[in-house]
Every structure is written in C-alpha cells, then in structure tokens.
Amino acid sequence: MRILILLCFAILYSNTLLANTKNEIDHLIGYVSETDCDYERNGTKHQGSEAVKHIVRKYNYFKDDINSAEDFIKYSATKSTMSGKYYQIHCPNQVTVKSKDWLLDELARYRGRHK
Secondary structure, eight states, rough: OHHHHHHHHHHHHHHHHHHHHHHHHHHHHHHHOSSSSEEEETTTTHHHHHHHHHHHHHHHHHHOOOOSSSHHHHHHHSTTTTOOOOOOETTTTTEEEEEHHHHHHHHHHHHHHHH
C-alpha cells in the first residue's frame, strides 16, 4: 500500500513539473512573439513574430532533449546550430544582449510572479 501511495505522489509531482515547464516555455514563446525588440540571427534582424517561428521549429526538433525552460532556451533560442553564432537581442534604447541572457532574465521575472 505504501508503494502505491508513493507512486501516486511521484506521478502527481511529475505531472506538476511537466505542467510548470510547459507554462514557462509557452510564456517565453509568447514573450518573443510579442516583443518590440529585434531578434538577430546570423546577422539578420527579425521581428519577434518572425523569430518565434524559427524558435518553435527548433523546439519541436529538440523536444526530446528539453526537460526544463532552461533547456528550451539552450536548445531553441540561444545560438545557431549551423554557424554557432549567438542570437542577439536589440531593444530600443538598450544595450544589445545575448538572447540567452534576455530569456533567462524574463524566465526569472515570470517565476517570481508565479511562486
């Protein structure tokens, strides 16, 4: 009986983690899609609505390797798998930053609001 109860708790905990990760990834995808910043990939700037299409394609490709929002950022939104160049974010009146840092900052803000 104890094993069954522990198994149920493990399944519930696992499902909660999966739901949280999905919510975080969905938030980051929406954040990129709605940004006023330009997302630079391999020297070409894209609006968020264009950039998110590429990120979602990479997300779908690497989905089996993604277990957290940090994995999503690492595999889908950090750098080109072809050239190895880091993606850059250009926001009005701000210093250009790597997309990884920009998204990790937003993830921290999101988690702070959803504790």
